[in-house]
Amino acid sequence: MMRTRPLKVALLGCGVVGSEVARIMTTHADDLAARIGAPVELAGVAVRRPSKVREGIDPALVTTDATALVKRGDIDVVVEVIGGIEPARTLITTAFEHGASVVSANKALLAQDGEALHAAAAEHGRDLYYEAAVAGAIPLIRPLRESLAGDKVNRVLGIVNGTTNFILDKMDSTGAGYQEALDEATALGYAEADPTADVEGFDAAAKAAILAGIAFHTRVRLDDVYREGMTEVTAADFASAKEMGCTIKLLAICERAADGQSVTARVHPAMIPLSHPLASVRGAYNAVFVEADAAGQLMFYGPGAGGSPTASAVLGDLVAVCRNRLGGATGPGDSAYTQLPVSPMGDVVTRYHISLDVADKPGVLAQVATVFAEHGVSIDTVRQSGKDGEASLVVVTHRAADAALTGVVDALRQLDTVRGVASIMRVEGE
Amino acid sequence: MMRTRPLKVALLGCGVVGSEVARIMTTHADDLAARIGAPVELAGVAVRRPSKVREGIDPALVTTDATALVKRGDIDVVVEVIGGIEPARTLITTAFEHGASVVSANKALLAQDGEALHAAAAEHGRDLYYEAAVAGAIPLIRPLRESLAGDKVNRVLGIVNGTTNFILDKMDSTGAGYQEALDEATALGYAEADPTADVEGFDAAAKAAILAGIAFHTRVRLDDVYREGMTEVTAADFASAKEMGCTIKLLAICERAADGQSVTARVHPAMIPLSHPLASVRGAYNAVFVEADAAGQLMFYGPGAGGSPTASAVLGDLVAVCRNRLGGATGPGDSAYTQLPVSPMGDVVTRYHISLDVADKPGVLAQVATVFAEHGVSIDTVRQSGKDGEASLVVVTHRAADAALTGVVDALRQLDTVRGVASIMRVEGE
Incomplete structure (x- = not known):
């Protein structure tokens, strides 16, 4: 009719x-x-x-x-x-x-x-x-707001910016550096003349705020979202990731705390295992992983822009x-009834991959390991390599609070034997 | 309130x-x-x-x-x-x-x-x-019915039965035969004591009918869905698939004809390229690919049962x-206004992988190629191998109507030099 x-x-x-x-x-x-x-x-x-x-x-x-x-x-x-x-x-x-x-x-x-x-x-x-x-085009708001309305979402983990995924995918597949990959993205129209909003994670952070609010039925403001861009990801980081069976993606991550009483939202580059479905999201495509109590793991994939x-x-x-x-009705409106607070980045619990340039002499590993232990950060693996008096140390931690890791890094920088912290990258999706 | x-x-x-x-x-x-x-x-x-x-x-x-x-x-x-x-x-x-x-x-x-x-x-x-x-748990009906309500869906291609995907994944990863993989699925609770509904494709066909109706806003009945089970897929088929850079999945495929005036719906095993996102859907997981005019390619992934x-x-x-x-309203109801007819399987256009056991003598390939040509089915690649007077011929065609392919196979069976048609498998997702 x-x-x-x-x-x-x-x-x-x-x-x-x-x-x-x-x-x-x-x-x-x-x-x-x-x-x-x-x-x-x-x-x-x-x-x-x-x-x-x-x-x-x-x-x-x-x-x-x-x-x-x-x-x-x-x-x-x-x-x-x-x-x-x-x-x-x-x-x-x-x-x-x-x-x-x-x-x-x-x-x-x-x-x-x-x-x-x-x-x-x-x-x-x-x-x-x-x-x-x-x-x-990826149906995401409607599935979160309606399809999962009877479920409890615990985690949203996604690639929500096509420009940065194009750049990182290019770096991964060709070994190109950041600038070279960005130039290609710009030439092909995937990056704007001023790419700041994309590469510094502002665009992804806005999406993370929206997704977190809907997923957890609470209020998450843009300022609540921790944000790190991906301009400092290097070819060396990709080499390290490969050694771990990982690749690097710029991720938007929204999580409910283990006790269910708070949430976090963040955007930063992270290593994820090649076996994770997000690892194979190529070019400018987007994909979002959703974990819910009853539904389990869902993924939504498609073109994120255009x-x-x-x-x-x-x-x-x-x-x-x-x-x-x-029909004289309205659809499901705003739902922020849980009023869960948003915790700061320091409360986020995840794993870390840290590359250090150190003096190549006995006792360095012991010193470094002591720093981790003093801050309650447990080490999963250490890989040491060196020549000509210089050495590098790659430490992968078990899960720890971000604040503890910040403490570790500050303390490591104070050590005479640590020449520099070459890179710190979170490890997600395990 | x-x-x-x-x-x-x-x-x-x-x-x-x-x-x-x-x-x-x-x-x-x-x-x-x-x-x-x-x-x-x-x-x-x-x-x-x-x-x-x-x-x-x-x-x-x-x-x-x-x-x-x-x-x-x-x-x-x-x-x-x-x-x-x-x-x-x-x-x-x-x-x-x-x-x-x-x-x-x-x-x-x-x-x-x-x-x-x-x-x-x-x-x-x-x-x-x-x-x-x-x-x-995969949101699929709602995205098709609501999120894509302003778009034109042309194709739905999916793994919609977890039991058969578990079995095929097991065959692919371990080289097991069908019976062995089925036994394991049964032991682990992935297959029922009587697995007919799953392995013969009845379950997937019901889902294909529902999806096709919603996607194309028309009426697709269970009887309209062409159905082939996966009980005859062999370890040899997986070996052939690997040689082509493919794996084998039981797919539900709903398509709008090129002229837009009819639709088809079918369930059968098919080879798909390893690079296709559906190829990496493991175990009992489900995933559905949707292609729409404006949205492009979307994929929805998650646990399909439980x-x-x-x-x-x-x-x-x-x-x-x-x-x-x-709210005193109702949601979007049935939408079958397009009244597009459902075409028979013979009208479906796709590619084929055909394995033949043939006599190992000169002229056989010419005979076989002539049969394909007479039925208007164009050959993409042929691979011949043989020893001891017996040979096998693997033919991969370009896109052709299913009816034409049936004609080819009937004619091949009449040839003295063709000892048998070892397998026919459609190739999808390219």
């Missing part, structure tokens, strides 16, 4: 993602209408440069006045694909105030202001959906939000 | 899955209430053997009269984990008639009678959810159905 009055959609932003959303809304209009139960109509497109020719979009729909568009009052759903904090935040809030539901792909905004936006949606009885904000994949996620949300609207 | 009157749940069946559903409903009652917005209460449990002690379940809730339970009139949601066609079908229909929504894990019933059950749900304005019917994983999927559906009920 098809309603004939169309649902009206306002599109904010018409770049790579927005133009693809508009294209699919037009070319797949009949399918969307059948799946929603009513036709959807593109009622307006807010852009910055109105003079740009946009194939397939009626120029009469194009406006530079996004605020007027979301205030029109006849808009059922606002699709926000502008990105960034402002004006996106004000436009979304205004959209709720004027009766629209919102589909957004804006990870930065959701990570920073998710609480306020969810509150605004709830206040006005509207939906806020944002599957596209994390890992592009116009079409992101548009697919936006349109899936658009269909859901339109259905909710027709 | 929490409603205090609880939602009442009737559980039909209290075996491996049902008892786990009941356990989690009790131990995680607070979480479920917070996520739903109202408490849920186990209002009755229908079993066959009431005398059996069921830990954590109030004996006063246990009944052998499932019909009376679903007819009570105060039940909000019926969870059906009995399995099989009857009495499950009648109980579900009766539940709808008496105002309940239904969560089911019953793949056989959904594959056979999905249309009628969906119609009954729609008639009474109730939900029918069944995430647990396909691939256990009490806890299946209970996780059931409970996710239970939360969704309860939320819908509180």
